[in-house]
Amino acid sequence: MRVIDGRYMASPGGYLADVRAHDIMLDIGAGDSFADIYTDKRFAYIMATKAIPILAGTPLVLSPQTIGPFSRQPHAGMAAWACRKAKMVFARDPLSMDVLRKLAPTANARQVIDVAFALPFDRPVRPAGDPIRVGLNVSGLLMSGGYSGGSNDYGLGFDYPAMTRALITAFTAMPGVVLSLVPHVNAPDMPRDDDGAACDALKREFPQVERTPDFASPSAAKSTIAGLDFLVGARMHATIAAYSAGIPVVPISYSRKFEGLYGGLRYPWVVNAKGMDTKAAVAFVLDAFERRVQVAADIARGKPVIDAGLEDYTAALEAQFTAAAR
Structure with a gap:
């Protein structure tokens, strides 16, 4: 398991090399960190983990997480770009799905549930x-x-x-x-x-x-x-x-x-x-x-809502893995 720190993110042999060595990337954003309510340093790390696979051409899936809130720029614009460029974006709750629809209406998005269930x-x-x-x-x-x-x-x-x-x-x-x-x-x-x-x-x-x-x-x-x-x-x-x-x-x-x-x-x-x-x-x-x-x-x-969300996410992931393997 890698420790994600500044040196690892900046090194050509660090995160970028690991991203290029994989067929697909799943990014869960620490569950709730894809937002601008925390420090700018934390947001920069969260955005870098998304931007590097997108720019490297490795398919990126945003796993079930809270989306937002984004109340300021350039945070909102950068987040919208990442959502549009991701292969799929999974919101883990209805409020996040509403934010996602407004933030990046063309994103390939779906509401499911938190994987911790x-x-x-x-x-x-x-x-x-x-x-x-x-x-x-x-x-x-x-x-x-x-x-x-x-x-x-x-x-x-x-x-x-x-x-x-x-x-x-x-x-x-x-x-x-x-x-x-x-x-x-x-x-x-x-x-x-x-x-x-x-x-x-x-x-x-x-x-x-x-x-x-x-x-x-x-x-x-x-x-x-x-x-x-x-x-x-x-x-x-x-x-x-x-x-x-x-x-x-x-x-x-x-x-x-x-x-x-x-x-x-x-x-x-x-x-x-x-x-x-x-x-x-x-x-x-x-x-x-x-x-x-x-x-x-x-x-x-x-329980039925949780079961349906987990099943939907699993099925969508299977489709993404199949596409990435072609």
Whole structure:
């Protein structure tokens, strides 16, 4: 596995050579990074991974991901060019598909679903009499306020650190409930984005909570989450892990990628980025916990949409691979 850094991207024997050695490229854009809400440096990397195969003549497929938002230039123009030049573009939610239609109306585009719903896992065996296990997936990014060092880069309607502490206080006061802090993004080289560092700080503040060890792989993360009774999560793929394992989950949104994905599944148990203040967000999560049987039923209702999206993506990929092999 290659580490994508500036030296690798700039070297003629690096990314360009690897692109030319392949018959087709699949670019998933880190799931949500094909947007201009992050740093310009991150956008430059995301665009370079797309532009190099296009210019090298290697067929490019944009795998299921969030498209946008793009609110400024030249970001929007560059993104539109990449979408038009790609062999196919897969949006993972209805809002992204709407953005794509406006951004690049001639792109060969299709709406499917996030591939993480298909991630394999092993469900832990729970002993008889085990307590109710609640997971709190803590986002290092949101605990830091964002990448810039501001207190609220994403303009959230709620105070995420205050909400996190309020939920820890509430869950640890419940008899028969064990609360675990669950990191999902391990980024020791980027302290503001590192869930593990944020969990460690909260563990020092609240020594009565458990702290789940850092995960060695995505499947290991999903397998652990599948052993919970309830999850509150601010990382998209931690919440997808819970949802696709049938675990009642409340996603905490900081961008429209949450509303887009879960809106497409008609899943109502999302703390919207700008729709609630801190007090309302905490009350919403605790109500979902009390009604977790209903939450689980709402998850089951989305399965046909997920199955259809995964099947559609697999079939389209098979066609692209056949064409690339000719």
